[in-house]
Structure formats: structure tokens, C-alpha cells
Amino acid sequence: MKILFFGTPEFAKTSLEAIYHSNHEIVGVVTVADKASGRGQKINESPVKIFAVQNNLSVFQPEKLRNPEFLEEMRKLEADVFVVVAFRMMPKILFEMPRLGTFNLHASLLPDYRGAAPINYAVINGETKTGATTFFINEKIDEGNILLQEEIEILPNENAGQLHDRLMVMGAKLVVKTLDGLAENSLKEKPQPTVEHPKNAFKIFKEDTRINWNLDSETIHNFIRGMSPYPCAFTTLKIGDEEKSLKIFSGSFEISDHQKSPGTLEIDKNTFKIFTKDGYYLPQELQLEGKKRMNVKDFLNGFREFENISIVGV
Structure with a gap:
């Protein structure tokens, strides 16, 4: 079949590459x-554009998808089907153009996790499984047949970035x-x-x-796994009189009885505990505002007066 592909980030590029190496013909990339x-x-050029140019595919970069000249160019390509992966909302006049319709790859088991961040929220909510869905686009967001x-199974300590990469490969095969x-x-197709x-x-x-x-430790x-590595969960540290954002990429937790208020720190040159409702959290990889990402040992080595450090805005 003749395929017109729509996509932007690395997640989409992997699907484009899979189509390129299949038996189908790519007539254009948007x-x-x-x-x-x-x-x-x-x-900066999108990963999709970089791959398309490297492989001599026709690239289109419209500012507006309703532009009459752009729409006419798309018609002339006579694609059998449009494939959409990680792209913006499409007008009806565009997605109804190909004879077989337009389908989208979404990184969840629809109808759950419709929206912009399905991978993040599956991890944040402690799901043990998720997946990918291909569906025909209609005028509602992620609601087509x-x-x-x-x-796919979500591994116990997997973060959103690691799950993203596995879904990216699986999704490309599904496309x-x-x-x-x-x-x-x-x-x-089924509703x-x-x-x-x-x-x-x-x-x-x-x-x-x-x-x-x-909240409770788990x-x-x-939440921290589901936000890692992007956009990344954060808290605010007060160091002396100065407040700085602290991103936390990973860590572990322990359940324990304690009398400390949530957000209380227990910190010295070997220990970094943040108390929660039912235990404490132990950051492992973090990044203080204005500094590079580092492990907890290197982070603690950067301080001398630990008693002047606290969390604000708990």
C-alpha cells in the first residue's frame, strides 16, 4: 500500500523506520x-524529519494542517492510508482523505489512558500491565474504532523512559x-x-x-518512576536561606513506623531519607537546580552543614 506518515519524536521515528523496511511504500512524511x-x-529538526531526509523520503512541514495548498499536495500523493504516531490533532478534511482511512498508534490499552501522557500515568498509577493500540481516528481524542x-508487562522498578523505549519498539511492529x-x-475494526x-x-x-x-511511600x-526521566518529579529544598528545586529520578522506599512529619529529612554524609506517611524514601539519582544529575553519594559530598537543609512546600 501507499502510506503517508505523520509524526514527530523518536517514538514516531521508530514506526516510520519499521514501515520503511516493510513491503509498503512511503509516499510522504509530515x-x-x-x-x-x-x-x-x-x-532543531524532528527525529522523523532526520530519518526521512536520510532515506530520500518527501517531507512536508506545514504550519497549518488546513492550509488549502498543503491539503491539495496530500491529495495528489494518492495514499491508501495515513499513519499517525505522536502527532498533533488532525482536521476531519485531512484524516478522511485516504480511501482506507487514517489510523493512530497510542501507547495504552484503550479506552484507558486516553490523552497526552499514557506511559507516564500507567507507571504513576502502579499498573502492572499496559500496551499499545492502533485505531481509526475520528473527531474525538483517542476514541476511534x-x-x-x-x-506488555510493566516491570516492578521500571521508569516511564524505560517503558517508553519498549513500547516504541513494540508499537512499531504493531503499526x-x-x-x-x-x-x-x-x-x-471494533468500537x-x-x-x-x-x-x-x-x-x-x-x-x-x-x-x-x-502520601504513602509506594x-x-x-510517582517518581512515572515522571522519570521526563518531565521528572521534584521537591523544593531550603538550603540555609536559599530555596532550590531538587529533581529526583530514582530511589527506593521502606515502610516503617515513625513519629516524624511527612517531608522531614534525615540527612548526613551517608544518609538521605525523606519521611513519608508510612515510612521513608531514599533518593538514588537526583539533580539540584543549577547542578548536573548525580548519584546520592556525590550529592551528599557537596554539603557540610546538613542541619541547614529542609524540604519546603510539603
């Missing part, structure tokens, strides 16, 4: 416009399997199951990443 960022305002689903099924007319209260995966904002030390541990 991705985000190049952006200038950083101190030198260096132009399911084509294929595949399940090709979906294309093969559509080509052979062997897939039967998503009706769930009274599906679990959501809303976009994560900065303040959503603050750690609440009043909930805090899952």
Missing part, C-alpha cells in the same frame, strides 16, 4: 516545522502488522469498550510534577 532553541538558537491491541492486515482486508470511568492521561504541566510527601515511589 512532521513539525523546524524550531530554533537553546542559547545559540540552533535549528480499535484495529489491533497488544499487551506494520496493522498495515499488513488492512492490505489483506483481514482486520475487523472501544464502554467504560464508566476510564483512566485518563492528561498533559503534564510543571506543577503536576511536584512530589507530595504526605505511591510516591510510583
Whole structure:
């Protein structure tokens, strides 16, 4: 079949690469416009664009998906199906264009975890399994008819980044399997199951990443795993008179009886404990504002007066 691919980040690039090495023909690749960022305002190209250019695929970078000239270019490609992976919302005039429709790869077992951050929330909520779903796009977010689903186990101490990488590979295979099924007319689309209260995966904002030390230890541990390595959970340290953000990438926890208030620190050159409702958390990898990411031993070596360190905004 002729495929028009829509995507931007590394997660999408892996699916594009899998299609490229399949029996299907990629007639075009649509991705985000190049952006200038950083101190030198260096132009950054998306991973999808980089792969497409390296493999001589036609690249389109529209500012607006409803642009009449862009839409006409897409029609002329005469793609059989559009494949969407980690891209923005598409207008109906675009996703209804190909004869077989437009399908999306979503990193959850729909209908659970519709939204922008399904991998993060599956880990945050302590799920033991998740997966990937291919489904036809309609006008509602992540609510179209399911084509294929595949399940994957979430490992006990796996973080969101590690799960992302495994789902990225599994999802790419599922995309090709979906294309093969559509080509052979062997897939039967089915409506998503009706769930009274599906679990959501809303976009994560900065303040959503603050750690609440009043919660139980396991909930805090899952929250930190689910935010790691990006956008990363944080707390605020007061060091003397100065307040600084402290990102925590990983750690472990212990359940214990104690009389300390949640958020209390027990800290010296060998110990960094943060007390919770039912025990304490032991950070292992962290990053103080203005410093590089480091292990807890190197972090503690940077201090002398531990009694002047506390957590604020518990």
C-alpha cells in the first residue's frame, strides 16, 4: 500500500523506520516545522524529519494542517492510508482523505489512558500491565474504532523512559502488522469498550510534577518512576536561606513506623531519607537546580552543614 506518515519524536521515528523496511511504500512524511532553541538558537529538526531526509523520503512541514495548498499536495500523493504516531490533532478534511482511512498508534490499552501522557500515568498509577493500540481516528481524542491491541508487562522498578523505549519498539511492529492486515482486508475494526470511568492521561504541566510527601511511600515511589526521566518529579529544598528545586529520578522506599512529619529529612554524609506517611524514601539519582544529575553519594559530598537543609512546600 501507499502510506503517508505523520509524526514527530523518536517514538514516531521508530514506526516510520519499521514501515520503511516493510513491503509498503512511503509516499510522504509530515512532521513539525523546524524550531530554533537553546542559547545559540540552533535549528532543531524532528527525529522523523532526520530519518526521512536520510532515506530520500518527501517531507512536508506545514504550519497549518488546513492550509488549502498543503491539503491539495496530500491529495495528489494518492495514499491508501495515513499513519499517525505522536502527532498533533488532525482536521476531519485531512484524516478522511485516504480511501482506507487514517489510523493512530497510542501507547495504552484503550479506552484507558486516553490523552497526552499514557506511559507516564500507567507507571504513576502502579499498573502492572499496559500496551499499545492502533485505531481509526475520528473527531474525538483517542476514541476511534480499535484495529489491533497488544499487551506488555510493566516491570516492578521500571521508569516511564524505560517503558517508553519498549513500547516504541513494540508499537512499531504493531503499526506494520496493522498495515499488513488492512492490505489483506483481514482486520475487523471494533468500537472501544464502554467504560464508566476510564483512566485518563492528561498533559503534564510543571506543577503536576511536584512530589507530595504526605502520601504513602509506594505511591510516591510510583510517582517518581512515572515522571522519570521526563518531565521528572521534584521537591523544593531550603538550603540555609536559599530555596532550590531538587529533581529526583530514582530511589527506593521502606515502610516503617515513625513519629516524624511527612517531608522531614534525615540527612548526613551517608544518609538521605525523606519521611513519608508510612515510612521513608531514599533518593538514588537526583539533580539540584543549577547542578548536573548525580548519584546520592556525590550529592551528599557537596554539603557540610546538613542541619541547614529542609524540604519546603510539603
